[in-house]
Amino acid sequence: MEFEYWWLLALPLFFAFGWVAKRAYIKQLLNEASAMPAAYFKGLNFLIKEQHDKALEAFDEAVQINSESLELNFALGSLFRLRGEIDRAxxxxxNLLERPQLSDVQRYAIMAELAQDYLKAGLFDRAEALFLALRASPGYHxxxxxxxxxxxxxxxDWVRAIETAADLEKQSGVSFRREIAQFHCELAMEAIAAAGNDAARKHLQQALAINPECVRANLMxxxxxVSAGNRPAAIEIWKRIEQQKPxxxxxxxxxxxxxxxxxxKTGEGLALLKTWMEKYDLPSILGIIYEATLKHEGAAAAAQLARAELTxxxxxxxxxxxxxxREIEVGSEARDIGLVKKTVTHFLGNTRSYCCGQCGxxxxxxxxxxxxxxxxxxxPPEPREQALR
Ligand SMILES: [Zn+2]
Known part of the structure; x- marks a missing residue:
């Protein structure tokens, strides 16, 4: 394709347009800034330096000079909240809500701020009432x-949590299936506590229908x-987890x-666990197999298992x-082993833990x-062992 030379002429023109637009923008910004009380910028400055008490004083002053500005009032309200002065927020x-001639947009904006105050104050019923009203506004829905x-x-309140999550899923397109299934499990827990086993079973089946990967439902x-005295049936249900989420x-x-x-049927159970451990590399199962081997097959078998894994x-x-x-196997002559074991256990401490993938x-x-x-x-379903440094 041939190069279009007229582009070379157009380029400086584009730059000129950009320069003019930028000048106009800066001018507008300066105009807006000059309309703001100086106390606002003082407050902003303190905020940047994280001096919240001084920022509060400055914003208080700014609001007194320009009490009409909702934005300034919101800034002051947020500072009250930040400092824990919820009553003042x-x-x-x-007071802002009582102003006459508020537009719908302004009213919703104030309600949203007030709802945050109530949340922070732990006044959930009042916050709930405001959020229910805010649902009517497309911007806050x-x-x-x-x-x-x-x-x-x-x-x-799991019933309303389920309704709200389903609504949220519909509105946002983000899946809430995992959460909804968990809410059904919570309802099942409540039903079991109230001896409503049929209701509990129904909730757990709903949990599985909504989220086929809901392991908790099958565990429950x-x-x-087991509570009904049917252990073989329980075992069959738990085995389904292998198809669900190994x-x-x-x-x-x-x-x-x-x-x-x-x-x-200890042998059968141990064999099944060993298959899972090897197939899916699950260290937590090793611990269970080890304890059972030590208890049912003795120290020599347990040591052999640990040695094989350690290799x-x-x-x-x-x-x-x-x-x-080894300490159990060798008995009273194992003073050295006992000491080494004590030291390892001491430094091992709490190195094995479950770690939240969201917040750590x-x-x-x-x-x-x-x-x-x-x-x-x-x-994650497996606890992690941290390396010691
Ligand atoms: Zn977390």
Whole structure:
């Protein structure tokens, strides 16, 4: 294709346009800035330096000079909230709401600020009422639903949490299936506590229908079978997790083995766990197999298992177990082994933990909802061993 030479002429013209536009923009900015009270910029400056008390004074002054500006009032309200002076924020926003001739946009903006005040103050019923009203505004519809969902989860109102999450999914196109399935599991827990087993089973089946990967539902369905005295049925349900999400089999391993032992089928249970461990590389299952081997087959077999694993990959946890088995095996002559074991255990401390993929919260036990950031199923199903430095 031939080069169009007229482009060379057009280029300086484009630059000239850009320069003029930029000048006009800067001029407009300066005009707007001169309309702002100087106290506003003083406040901004303190904010940048994170001197919140001085920023508050400056914004207070700015609002007194230009009380009409909603933006300045919002800035002051946010500062009140930031400093924990929620009463003053609520008072400020309530006063703004009483202004005559507010447009719908302005009214919704004030309500959104007031709802944040109520949330921070822990006045969830008032926040809820405002967010319910805010749903009517297209600009606030989705954020209001998101906040309502957080409130319902906090209030453990799972029925409304399910409705809101379903609505949010429809509006945003983002999947909430994992969360909705978890809410059904929570409802099932409540039903079990109230001896409503049929209702519980229905909720767990709904959880699986909404999220076929919901491991928790199958764990609970199995637990319900154990409570009803039907261990073989429970085992069959837990085995389904292999088709669902094999990485989560570690969460079913100890109950699976326990029930095999109760049915006097320890060998069968151990064999199944060994298959899973090798097939899916699940270190938590190794711990369960090791404990069971030590208990049912003795120290020599447990040491052999730990040695084989340790040869495969270095791990302080497995070394700790090997030393434990060796100490039992060798008996009273094992003073040195005992000392080495004590040292390893001491330094091992809490190196094995579940770590939230969203916020990094660490926990010794598995949580379906992270206590740090409230995300659902954000913990990987296998605890991780941290390398010591
Ligand atoms: Zn978290």
């Amino acid at each position: 609520i008072h400020l926003h309530n 989705q954020p209001a639903l998101r906040s309502l969902l957080d409130i319902f989860i906090r209030e453990r 369905l199995g637990d319900m079978q 990485q989560s089999l570690g969460l079913a391993a100890s109950r699976l083995l326990e029930n095999h032992v109760a049915l006097e 495969r990959k270095p791990s302080l946890n497995i070394l700790d177990r090997l030393l434990q088995a 919260f660490r926990a010794r036990q598995y949580y379906w909802q992270c206590p740090g950031c409230n995300h659902w199923e954000s913990f």
